[in-house]
């Protein structure tokens with residue numbers, strides 16, 4: 142048997158990037174041979190084995206063929222007669238279809254090195270169209286490397302979308318790829334590839350609908366809501382913020398696509414209109430609660446946060462309570478970060494001051510300093526405790542507002 146490094150490890154080494162994990166391909170072996178050498182079988186659908194000591198993954202060289210119409214899985218063929226080249230042929234992109242043997246020689250039958258040098262994402266073979274998740278993979282590699290898509294690959298992806306292939310993707314696979322793409326350096330490039338292929342309109346029409354929606358040019362010199370959303374998202378990514386904050390940045394203005402045409406380019410009530418849209422997207426993609434809740438909250442509150450310094454103490458307290466800021470201050474802080482991204486994700490406002498964050502943190506700290514236990518002891522009628530605590534918090538916030546620097 143021969144063993145080769147394949148895929149991302151070879152690509153990243155050629156790019157001079159750190160290698161996270163190595164995938165190995167074993168040519169000329171059977172599953173029984175692997176097991177007899179102490180490897181543990183781990184692949185549910187594919188013949189993958191774990192090395193007993195290093196715990197690295199070794200896959201038998203394989204070919205596969207689509208099982209029926211739409212994406213329903215693959216019929217996998219792994220046997221000692223499958224060659225390395227046959228295995229590489231069924232991979233997604235030429236830059237991911239290179240191998241390296243023990244001697245260090247790169248095996249590159251599909252010119253992945255040339256595409257790396259030209260910064261191009263190109264499919265390896267027509268088999269690309271057998272798995273629609275490859276469109277999302279390509280899009281996230283675009284976000285990671287800033288590479289362009291080969292015209293023939295873009296045409297193939299557009300055809301796949303037109304054939305309805307993307308509609309067969311299960312939500313978990315979509316969310317997994319979107320998650321990875323959001324964590325890349327420039328997530329907007331993922332959405333650009335998804336839009337151009339037509340896939341975004343199928344997997345997340347709520348996001349796709351933002352392009353072409355105008356906004357007031359005095360607040361938003363970039364005008365287009367889709368472009369603004371991408372600026373906000375890339376700002377969040379550039380700060381290295383976590384997934385939930387990036388997802389909240391992505392979703393904060395979904396309500397703007399629902400603004401009635403006769404009130405454009407104003408977007409009164411877009412926060413309230415957006416909440417059900419964000420909830421529907423999250424439900425469909427099975428977005429985890431942590432991401433969903435922050436996205437809904439940001440969508441609902443971002444305009445109010447922008448006006449924080451004009452708010453009355455009562456309104457501030459209601460905002461803090463709605464956001465559960467007393468119990469979840471770190472999540473509240475994440476929402477404020479997403480609001481900062483919203484403010485700065487605009488042409489000509491890229492470095493605008495955003496005192497709202499420090500201001501609201503100061504008011505939260507003031508409200509938090511209220512000694513609820515002591516108030517409870519002083520209340521003769523227990524039923525009045527919540528109201529008394531609320532009054533004390535409003536007084537504390539009022540005092541903090543009055544001492545504004």
Ligand SMILES: Nc1ncnc2c1ncn2[C@@H]1O[C@H](COP(=O)(O)OP(=O)(O)OP(=O)(O)O)[C@@H](O)[C@H]1O
Pocket residue numbers: 147148149150164231232233234237238272274275278
């Ligand atoms: N859906 C797919 N279709 C075709 N080939 C795939 C697919 N998923 C993975 N591959 C192949 O398996 C390799 C390893 O996949 P993996 O998901 O670990 O990505 P990677 O290229 O290592 O990138 P990353 O740095 O994101 O882990 C890829 O480089 C590619 O050759």
